[in-house]
Amino acid sequence: MSALHGFPQPAEWKGKALPRIISRLFDVPNGHTLAVAKQHGAYDWFGSTLFDKSQFELIQTVIDSGLRGRGGAGFPTGMKWSFVPRNSGKPVYLVINADEGEPGTFKDRLCMARDPHLLIEGCIIAGWALGVRTCYIYVRGEMLPQIQSLNHAIKEAYDAGYLGRNLGGTGYSLDIFVHRGAGAYICGEETALINSLEGFKGQPRLKPPFPAVSGAFAAPTVVNNVETIMAVPYILKHGPKGYRAWGSDKSPGSKLFSVSGDVHKQGVYEVPLGMSFMDFFELAGGLKGSLLGCIPGGSSSPVLTAEETATATMDYESLASLKSMLGSGAVTPFNTDRDPVLMLQSIARFYAHESCGQCTPCREGTGYVDRVLDAVVDGHGRTGDSDLLHALASQYEPMTTICAFGPGAAWPVQSFVTKFKPYFDAYIAKNPNAAVPRQLTATAPGAFM
Ligand SMILES: Cc1cc2nc3c(=O)[nH]c(=O)nc-3n(C[C@H](O)[C@H](O)[C@H](O)COP(=O)(O)O)c2cc1C
Numbered sequence: 001m002s003a004l005h006g007f008p009q010p011a012e013w014k015g016k017a018l019p020r021i022i023s024r025l026f027d028v029p030n031g032h033t034l035a036v037a038k039q040h041g042a043y044d045w046f047g048s049t050l051f052d053k054s055q056f057e058l059i060q061t062v063i064d065s066g067l068r069g070r071g072g073a074g075f076p077t078g079m080k081w082s083f084v085p086r087n088s089g090k091p092v093y094l095v096i097n098a099d100e101g102e103p104g105t106f107k108d109r110l111c112m113a114r115d116p117h118l119l120i121e122g123c124i125i126a127g128w129a130l131g132v133r134t135c136y137i138y139v140r141g142e143m144l145p146q147i148q149s150l151n152h153a154i155k156e157a158y159d160a161g162y163l164g165r166n167l168g169g170t171g172y173s174l175d176i177f178v179h180r181g182a183g184a185y186i187c188g189e190e191t192a193l194i195n196s197l198e199g200f201k202g203q204p205r206l207k208p209p210f211p212a213v214s215g216a217f218a219a220p221t222v223v224n225n226v227e228t229i230m231a232v233p234y235i236l237k238h239g240p241k242g243y244r245a246w247g248s249d250k251s252p253g254s255k256l257f258s259v260s261g262d263v264h265k266q267g268v269y270e271v272p273l274g275m276s277f278m279d280f281f282e283l284a285g286g287l288k289g290s291l292l293g294c295i296p297g298g299s300s301s302p303v304l305t306a307e308e309t310a311t312a313t314m315d316y317e318s319l320a321s322l323k324s325m326l327g328s329g330a331v332t333p334f335n336t337d338r339d340p341v342l343m344l345q346s347i348a349r350f351y352a353h354e355s356c357g358q359c360t361p362c363r364e365g366t367g368y369v370d371r372v373l374d375a376v377v378d379g380h381g382r383t384g385d386s387d388l389l390h391a392l393a394s395q396y397e398p399m400t401t402i403c404a405f406g407p408g409a410a411w412p413v414q415s416f417v418t419k420f421k422p423y424f425d426a427y428i429a430k431n432p433n434a435a436v437p438r439q440l441t442a443t444a445p446g447a448f449m
Contacts, residue, residue, distance in 0.1 A: 006267030006284075013283050016272070019246045019254035021234045022227060023270040025115040032149050034156040037117040043162055045121075045236050050128055051170050058129035062232065064240035066252035071097050071188075071225030072298065072328045073404070074316050081222060083212035084130055090219035094126055094135040095197065095211075098226045099181055099188035101140065102298040103350060104330030107256040107268050108226040112139070112146035115230070116153035120176065122229035124162060125236055127174045130222055134175050138193050141180045150178050185354040189403045190223040191215075192356065203356045204403035227256055227329075247273035251315035251326075261295075261332035262288040273315040280314060281333060289335030293419070297327025299347050300408030302415035303340075309333065324415075340420035341427055344412060345373045351409035361396040362406040368392050369413055372438075381428030382438045386417040389424075 007027040012018055025031030025040055034042070053061075063078030084092055096119065100108040112119060123135045139147055154176050157163045165173045179197055186192045187202040194216050196202035215221025231253060235243045244252040251273040257280065260266045264285030271280060277294065281287050294309040295301060302324040304312060312318050319326050334343065352370035357363045369392050376385055390413070397410035417424055428434050 006265070006269045009269055009283070013271070013275075014279050016275075019270055019272055021243075021246070021254045021270065022111065022115075022118070022230045022256055023268075025118070026110065026268075031114055032116055032153060034117060034153065034160060037115065041237075042117045043121060043160075045233065046124070046162060047168055050125060050236065051168050051172070053128075055129050055131060058125070058236075061240055062129070062235060065235045065243040066240070066250075067228065067231055067235060067243070068251070068316065069225055070227035070231075070255065070329065072102065072300070074326060077224065077228055080212060080224075081126070081130055083210070084220045084222060085213060086131070088220055091134065091217075092130050092132050093216045093219055093221040094123060094130060094132040095190075095193065095216060095221055095223045096123065096135065096137040096226055096229055097188060097190065097193060097223055098137055098139040098143070098146070099185075099193060100143075100226075100328075101183075101185035101188045101354075102300065102328045102330060103347070104258065104260055104295065104298050104332050105328040106258045106260075107329060109140075109143055109146050110268050111226050111230055111256070112143070113149050116146075116150045117157070118230045118233060119150070119226055120153055120157050120162070122232040123176055124167070124174060125232050126222070126224070126229055128172060132222075133173055134177070136197055136216070137176060137178050138181055138187075138197055139178060141183045147178055147180060154178065184356075185350075186356045186403075186405060189405060191403065193223065194221065203358045204405070206402055248313075248315055248317075250317050255314070255326070255329050257314065257329045257331050259284045259331045259333075262291075262335040262338070263333060264288060271314065274318075275314050277309050277312050277314060277331070277333075280331070287333060287335065289337055292334055292336045292338060293340065294334065295330070295332040295412075297325050298330040299350065300411055301325045301327040302411045303419060305419050340416055340423045341373075341377060344416040345370075345377055347412045347416075348373050348409075351405075355405065355409070359396075359401040359406065361400045362409065365392055365396040365406075366409050376424060376427050379427075379430055381424070381431050381434060382436065383428060383434045385428055385438070386421050386424045388438065389417045390414050 030036045059081045067077045068074045098108055181187045184202050187196045189204050191205035192202045211221040247253045254270050255273050256270050258268045291306040294304045308322050316326050348370045352366040355362050355366045393410035393413035396406035
């Protein structure tokens with residue numbers, strides 16, 4: 001991971017300071033150890049700064065900060081916490097979503113490897129705010145260095161009295177367990193994650209009930225992303241105002257962005273929300289070649305054209321106005337040497353492979369789209385295939401499925417075939433039989449030839 005660009009990043013960029021809310025220790029040697037983390041202020045709130053605050057005060061502080069979930073959906077964190085019933089008579093669980101399966105996203109793994117104590121700090125603060133006794137960190141199974149780093153840090157925290165029984169002499173107790181997933185993209189979806197955590201097949205559950213009311217083991221459960229929870233210690237220490245000093249009014253704070261694709265310095269950067277994409281590309285070493293488009297928030301987010309990218313800023317509102325989304329903060333700019341058709345083929349193949357199969361529109365639709373795209377690329381495209389792809393994706397886009405996997409799989413298809421249509425048409429034009437109508441059943445002989 002040392003070859004990863006981003007850290008150390010400059011203290012300021014384009015005349016504006018760059019935040020180090022999440023990434024404070026990313027470039028500090030041995031920053032993952034308790035001794036070094038404490039030298040940089042870790043756990044300095046442990047005591048009256050936290051324990052003198054009521055649950056209500058803490059939740060209100062997080063609401064006032066404007067923090068929104070960094071896992072993809074951008075749901076306001078404090079509001080989610082406020083949904084947890086207080087007197088259900090059941091335990092409340094905190095589950096940290098460290099599955100990080102969205103293609104292009106590689107920030108949470110850096111967080112857990114470089115600063116696991118900041119995640120533990122966030123869990124303790126959220127735990128106190130929500131009355132949690134048991135917290136699970138659900139980590140993608142193949143992230144072995146991260147699992148080791150977390151387990152080491154958790155042991156250090158227990159030994160130092162930050163975890164375990166009677167924290168700070170308050171009578172409050174908290175345990176944290178690292179749970180290894182088996183590496184399925186769908187297990188990042190919060191209810192599939194809960195099923196997997198309970199030992200069942202990782203398939204999403206119908207909502208409602210939402211996890212905040214009935215989640216893990218049928219008890220109230222808050223599921224939050226790694227980065228979301230790592231912002232909480234800063235909010236406790238600096239207050240909502242301190243957090244709001246970064247970012248824009250409607251999208252306050254900072255965000256980690258993992259950038260891959262056609263920039264010179266691919267890596268993870270922490271920037272204030274609201275930075276322009278073009279400034280960000282310069283921070284990441286500059287664009288390679290001439291920009292053709294950009295996937296702004298992970299493979300599910302609708303693609304932007306170069307013109308849209310040039311006007312967009314990295315915040316929830318700007319991307320929503322362009323009918324795209326900030327998502328997980330995975331930015332993939334691509335230049336005119338890239339082929340959007342091959343890009344979409346690769347994305348569509350991923351979704352067809354990862355569909356859990358529970359809902360027919362998603363299971364059948366993603367596979368159908370994948371096969372039509374293969375046919376187009378292999379020279380068997382038919383006139384109207386762009387429209388067909390769009391129509392097929394529209395079958396699993398408008399929540400005809402239990403979870404948001406369907407829409408997330410549909411958006412790249414709909415946006416690529418619309419915004420880069422001439423590229424699809426160029427493939428189709430190579431087929432001398434392009435005018436022969438495609439059979440409309442997936443199993444019809446020659447349907448994809
Ligand atoms: C198919 C799918 C995959 C997801 N993968 C992740 C993931 O890997 N990590 C994550 O934090 N959220 C993921 N999410 C979003 C979670 O369901 C959930 O919204 C999030 O963990 C809530 O945390 P936050 O509010 O802190 O963002 C995924 C959602 C879907 C539909």
